[in-house]
Amino acid sequence: QVQLVQSGAEVKKIGASVKVSCKPSGDIFTSYAVSWVRQAPGQGLEWMAYINPYNGDTKYAQKFQGRVTLTTDTSTSTAYMDLRSLTSDDTAIYYCARHVGRNILTHLDYWGQGTLVTVSS
């Protein structure tokens, strides 16, 4: 059973940055792309960005361009999401999810447990 294990909850100040990690178990890390999706309290799902660990290709939602950076560490099979200049609107659960292939044109089959990021003054 594939699992994506994310880092723990974070509390940040307005203007700070947060870095969330995601470590998929099982299958070859570079065979599957990863997307990051967030969910504000009581709200729906919002796609943020995608990364292909095989070649480092990234795609970002326009809303987050310039404020989020996705990276991977193939030596530890871990994906990272770095979000900067936090505001209270960034308070949300952040999920990583695995695509069924390397391409963005594939659906998300497994999801991490979510990481709650709370931004306060």
Next chain:
Amino acid sequence: EIVLTQSPGTLSLSPGERATLSCGASRSVSSSYVVWYQQKPGQAPRLLIYAGSGRATGIPDRFSGSGSGTDFTLTISRLEPEDFAVYYCQYYGSSSLTFGGGTKVDIK
């Protein structure tokens, strides 16, 4: 950019009833790139339907997806107690993913 509109926002039904959830796209899209997820409180989303009508592994056959062009439907033939949840449609394009706003199916 594609916008997905789900309706209704909330569907109140009883166990055993049929649920029909709609997802409308702002322009015609290929059903191959339409996906449905289920999310229960405190849990991550779970893949239900991919490529418009393919059931994910372990998903009961009471769940079915259909549609084409701008109109897509998730049908739950007979609601079981564990089916009361929020359902999201999603489209993936060459440079982004888009989610609908969700439909909550709650117990009448």
